[in-house]
Amino acid sequence: MSTISYSGGVVCRKPHERSDEGTLAMAIEVSYMVAAAHAAVKAQVAKINDLNVYPVPDGDTGTNMLLTLGSALSETSGKSYGSPEEASRACARAALMGARGNSGVILSQMIRGACEVLADRRSLAAEAFAAGLDGARERAYASVREPVEGTMLTVIKDAAVAAREAFEEGDTDLPSVVGAARQAAHDSVRRTPELLAVLREAGVVDAGGLGVAVILDGVYACVTGQEIEVPAAGEDGAPDLETIHAQEEAWGYCTEFLVDGFDGDVEEFREHVYASGRSVLVVAHDDVVKVHLHTQDPGGALSYAGGFGRLAGVKVDDMEAQVRSHDPEGRPAARLGVVAASRGEGNRALFEQMGAVVIEGGQGENPSAADLAGAVEETGASAIVLLPNNKNIVPTAAQVGELVEAKTYVVPTTNLAAGLAVMVGYDAEGEPDEVVEEMREISDSLRVGEVTRSVRDARVGEREVPEGAYMGFLDGDLVAVEDGIRETALVVAREIVGDGADVLTLLKGEELAEAELEGILDGIRDSYDLLEVEVRDGGQPLYPLQMVAE
């Protein structure tokens, strides 16, 4: 017995000395090919996982294919079978039983299809291999309700076609035919982004497709005994989750049913059903026929099928209604924009990250209504929320509506921390009136505080405020005058949290030292066990600390 091993690429020793050029004896090579395929996928599993964005970007396509092959491997490895039929059946069954994940299930169907063809061959010659790939292609396509191109289905199809063509053009040598299939598979993998938008947007090739190509690499190594380099699959950057959308065809009614006790001509039935819809799948198994199609007339399809047998498992979904109620696409991008007045690099970055256009301005540097209007136009949206984030900018913001065509809303936030809290309710794609109501609700529920420093001796209400003292404000009212920033901040924090707040957000200003911030945080945490405290480096001038409690 020979062994199969791999390192980096795939290394296989010749399974055995072949007496008949281009032919392997059938009863044992099934297990060799499975082992080689398993080894090849194992070497590439991380790479395949990383590519996975379709149909669910959960990064386990390689693992699922490997586990599926592993199940076939543990069935076939080291076993001897009495006949090709027995070997093929055992292998197909093991793959089916061990199939994991969507890609694994489709792979198991490919193995099943190939095994069904190979079961009645005495040996694996070039023609048998090509026929086996075609069987794999057929089962794979039949196994999914809606075959999607640009996936492992396309790759097995292209490989099968290439193998068949190579054989018909006179390549009767097994390694040449496998080589042609393998090359075609890799070429096909590189083309998958052209066929499937979700791959194109994520900048990756199809993970399952690469898995199929890698399996053929393993088989190639197995039949040639050569070390091969697995070709790079082209661009395979990390998937960009934000660009991933399901790409289902949405047309008519998705209609599924079984016809039990089917009595009639399956081919005639199939032709009729194919002509009456899209994404049609008709699978006959003994006297049960399973049908899937998208059609504008599900009733017509059902009554036609009812003439052939008893209907069961009828399921009809309105695809267009699903799209109407679920799919935000088709609406203009950013129905609702936000313009936020802000100071400090950190705050600018925070607002921009949440989707706002930032205009520099705040305490001591108020933007004009014209400045705000310019920023509104920059958003390109037809409805805009203005966040003044300062008491003195609120009246200016209220003027902007008269200067621009877009509809404007003012949510009268009085500091930057409040503005950020309100942004949590922002949804660029939502119904503007509803989103604004949500943002106003948040704004109304906030308690807003800040700490600043007196620039001269002053009298505020009943209080004397000496120059250089720290002043603490709560919702605009002076609540603390202290020499130290920590004491001031803790008074404001205590007042603002009261006994109701759940989350306290602190924005660190440019004048606040790290060590002072730590001291303040320790003081807050000592007083409140359950309070969630969030700190962001806002970098605003004049206010060493702004805070908001929710």
Added chain:
Amino acid sequence: MTTAIVTDSTTSLAPGVLERPDVRVVPLTFHFGDHETYKDKVDMTNEEFYERLRDSDVFPTTAQPSPGDFVEAYEALSDYDDILVLTLSSKFSGTYDSALQAAGMVDRPVHVLDSKSAEMGSGLILLEALRCIDEGGDFDEVRHVAERAIGGARVLFAVGTLEYLAKSGRIGRAQRLLGTALDVRPVLEVAGGEIIPFKRTRGRKRQLATIVEEVRPAAEAGHPLYFGHIAAPELLSELAEQLGVEEKLIAEIGGVVGSHVGLGAYGVAHL
């Protein structure tokens, strides 16, 4: 005419359901890395799973059952005339496809329904179907009851973080809740088979209050509720208390769904 029900392990099972001869549960699997595979709710206790989730630096992945697993379940129920299959949402997993494929591999009609939900949601749907069986309903009645429950079931749930859903790729339209500069504790909804954002909230209290406000009408009308959590029993008790529910169904969410929503998630399903 007798009807049996096959479901998958992501359906929350009320007390006594697992022991019924007319119910079979097909497990999904979850994996930590490439080498450790566990059957959902079988190979690991929930406590062990929560601990692994807390300590592990790899995110677990999950896999649907093979068609063969369903074939075995169908074959084990040969004493029954009809089989109804209830799977978790086809938008979350290929389990529905496995069940359908398996239906084509046995020589008797098997009716597969997509619950369009999971855990407590599919748990309530299953209970409705079983109640119909126990009341002597025939297959068509059972199926009708299940389909109506699928149309009405809704799950509202809170997560501590969106990180797990984002990593799992099953975040659906809640995608747009990501990318906020402040920590958000969102309330999410399972409806129409997918996860949709219900509300962005900040802080545990607001999160809880949002669920209470939304579910209160159903609770007051006496509709069935099914609570569930992942290592968050206190929050769950508070939720039930605020809803004024005394006798309650509570599920500990298992490894497969837990892998996707993360620790500290809790919620309630209603019909």
